[in-house]
Amino acid sequence: MAYDDLRDWIAALDRAGELKKVTTEVDPILEIAEITDRVSKNNGGRASAPGGPALLFQNIKNHPGAQVLINQFGSARRMNLALEVEKLDEVADRIRQFMDVKSPQGFLDKVKMLPMLAEMGKFFPKTVSTGPCKEVIRRDDLSLDEFPILQCWPKDAGRFITLPCVITRDPRTGKRNVGMYRMQVYDSQTTGMHWQRQKVAAEHYRERMRSSVGARVPARAAAVDIMARSSGGSVLPDGERPSGKMDVAVAIGTDPAITFSAIVPAPPDVEEYLIAGFLRQKPVELVKCETVDLEVPASAEIVLEGHVNLDELRTEGPFGDHTGFYSLEDLYPVFHLSCITHRKNPIYSTTIVGKPPMEDGWMGKAVERIFLPLMKLTIPEIVDINLPVEGIFHNLMIVSIKKSYPGQARKVMNAVWSLGQAMFTKCIIVVDEDVNVQDIGEVTLKVLNHIDPERDIQFTLGPIDSLDHASRLPNYGSKMGIDATRKWSSEGFNRPWPDEILMDEKTKELVDKKWKDLGFE
Ligand SMILES: Cc1cc2nc3c(=O)[nH]c(=O)nc-3n(C[C@H](O)[C@H](O)[C@H](O)COP(=O)(O)O)c2cc1C
Numbered sequence: 001m002a003y004d005d006l007r008d009w010i011a012a013l014d015r016a017g018e019l020k021k022v023t024t025e026v027d028p029i030l031e032i033a034e035i036t037d038r039v040s041k042n043n044g045g046r047a048s049a050p051g052g053p054a055l056l057f058q059n060i061k062n063h064p065g066a067q068v069l070i071n072q073f074g075s076a077r078r079m080n081l082a083l084e085v086e087k088l089d090e091v092a093d094r095i096r097q098f099m100d101v102k103s104p105q106g107f108l109d110k111v112k113m114l115p116m117l118a119e120m121g122k123f124f125p126k127t128v129s130t131g132p133c134k135e136v137i138r139r140d141d142l143s144l145d146e147f148p149i150l151q152c153w154p155k156d157a158g159r160f161i162t163l164p165c166v167i168t169r170d171p172r173t174g175k176r177n178v179g180m181y182r183m184q185v186y187d188s189q190t191t192g193m194h195w196q197r198q199k200v201a202a203e204h205y206r207e208r209m210r211s212s213v214g215a216r217v218p219a220r221a222a223a224v225d226i227m228a229r230s231s232g233g234s235v236l237p238d239g240e241r242p243s244g245k246m247d248v249a250v251a252i253g254t255d256p257a258i259t260f261s262a263i264v265p266a267p268p269d270v271e272e273y274l275i276a277g278f279l280r281q282k283p284v285e286l287v288k289c290e291t292v293d294l295e296v297p298a299s300a301e302i303v304l305e306g307h308v309n310l311d312e313l314r315t316e317g318p319f320g321d322h323t324g325f326y327s328l329e330d331l332y333p334v335f336h337l338s339c340i341t342h343r344k345n346p347i348y349s350t351t352i353v354g355k356p357p358m359e360d361g362w363m364g365k366a367v368e369r370i371f372l373p374l375m376k377l378t379i380p381e382i383v384d385i386n387l388p389v390e391g392i393f394h395n396l397m398i399v400s401i402k403k404s405y406p407g408q409a410r411k412v413m414n415a416v417w418s419l420g421q422a423m424f425t426k427c428i429i430v431v432d433e434d435v436n437v438q439d440i441g442e443v444t445l446k447v448l449n450h451i452d453p454e455r456d457i458q459f460t461l462g463p464i465d466s467l468d469h470a471s472r473l474p475n476y477g478s479k480m481g482i483d484a485t486r487k488w489s490s491e492g493f494n495r496p497w498p499d500e501i502l503m504d505e506k507t508k509e510l511v512d513k514k515w516k517d518l519g520f521e
């Protein structure tokens with residue numbers, strides 16, 4: 001069933017009536033972004049409304065024959081299609097099944113486990129000798145200019161590759177990571193590499209630096225942190241500079257499970273290729289790169305091979321971001337191209353981010369649904385969560401819990417702040433299980449009724465998302481939790497708590513029966 005590649009996925013979108021082919025000439029500079037923004041916000045821009053279709057632009061100014069795919073994940077229906085489910089809960093259920101495994105009690109139990117073990121065998125990636133991404137191999141005369149890379153917003157620093165699967169290898173374990181980190185085009189052979197400092201590839205990079213300068217001791221960790229941010233001038237007492245380079249490969253235009261796996265906030269040591277295999281229930285086929293020691297999806301439309309130098313940083317940004325604001329300039333490593341391989345007539349796959357709701361909002365919602373069972377594994381009292389798209393995922397999380405002991409709402413906040421990328425959550429609202437967190441009206445009514453702000457707000461300090469423009473320092477600042485659960489006497493609350501207004505069933509039934517006669521319809 002799994003989609004073989006991007007083209008198979010595009011055909012499926014077309015069959016499902018989810019694709020619009022655009023044959024009118026359009027400019028990759030700003031124009032495609034403006035069209036896509038309008039399409040993704042159709043239906044009045046409400047987050048709950050379905051976004052417009054996926055778009056395949058087939059007539060790109062200055063790029064004869066090129067095609068651009070955008071908004072492929074831009075609706076709830078397409079996100080389901082991408083993961084081949086009716087509802088995202090099916091993915092969550094599959095995860096739950098695997099987590100629910102009990103130790104087998106006897107032979108029969110073991111036999112029952114066989115199908116599950118066989119299924120697990122399908123998750124692991126397979127290296128094959130060659131694949132479509134090798135149809136054209138270019139080591140000389142390399143240029144990114146041949147691809148219709150977009151400029152998204154007027155004040156962007158330039159053109160950005162916005163949907164790249166960036167592959168790096170952990171120098172300690174040899175495991176591969178696939179992360180989606182945007183790449184600003186500096187010239188035809190160099191780009192920025194915007195892995196934020198808490199992301200996995202950034203840690204691979206620092207690890208390479210640490211071994212380069214022998215900075216394994218904690219005293220030197222801060223120095224590595226500074227060096228990873230500022231070129232120019234050594235901060236190590238003995239004037240050392242890191243030297244060497246790190247291999248990087250970039251796959252653009254992969255099947256939807258691989259693309260989605262690159263944004264999933266998985267534990268650092270879990271290879272995204274395995275996650276993609278789990279999602280598509282078929283192994284990901286990989287091929288070796290030509291010039292770097294990495295493997296890339298065999299069916300990718302475009303593969304960029306290259307490296308980042310350990311002693312080179314360059315200003316990246318500004319870039320119109322999914323916060324609805326431009327993310328500020330900052331220093332990031334620089335990607336140098338050494339080889340391009342691609343399919344014949346490659347389809348360039350991309351996205352734009354900006355004021356929500358947009359394509360990335362639907363990807364984020366999928367992450368929310370799929371990760372709920374995993375969150376419940378460590379924070380079992382959680383009933384449901386909602387990350388409203390306007391909260392841009394790291395600004396607001398609303399959590400309902402089954403409260404059974406005093407102070408539990410604050411325990412949940414701290415647990416969320418310690419859970420992978422949920423550490424970035426600027427504001428966490430905790431409510432009792434009877435609040436439907438998906439209903440913002442109900443949340444507003446109950447949360448604001450139930451809090452005594454000075455008593456119920458918890459501040460803390462910690463890592464902040466790199467995109468936050470308000471924190472006191474880049475990447476470091478405060479966060480807030482609101483305990484909007486009903487307060488108990490064991491929490492020092494001794495006033496009576498009023499009942500919620502609800503009509504009794506008898507009266508409701510009575511009015512139901514009379515409703516037609518009353519003539520309101
Ligand atoms: C469209 C899109 C663009 C993204 N761009 C970046 C980026 O430029 N830098 C970054 O650090 N994270 C970016 N992210 C988020 C990461 O992909 C996400 O945090 C992912 O889990 C990182 O993978 P890792 O945990 O393997 O580092 C982006 C996500 C999406 C959906």
Ligand SMILES: [Mn+2]
Binds near residue numbers: 177178200266270
């Ligand atoms: Mn990862």
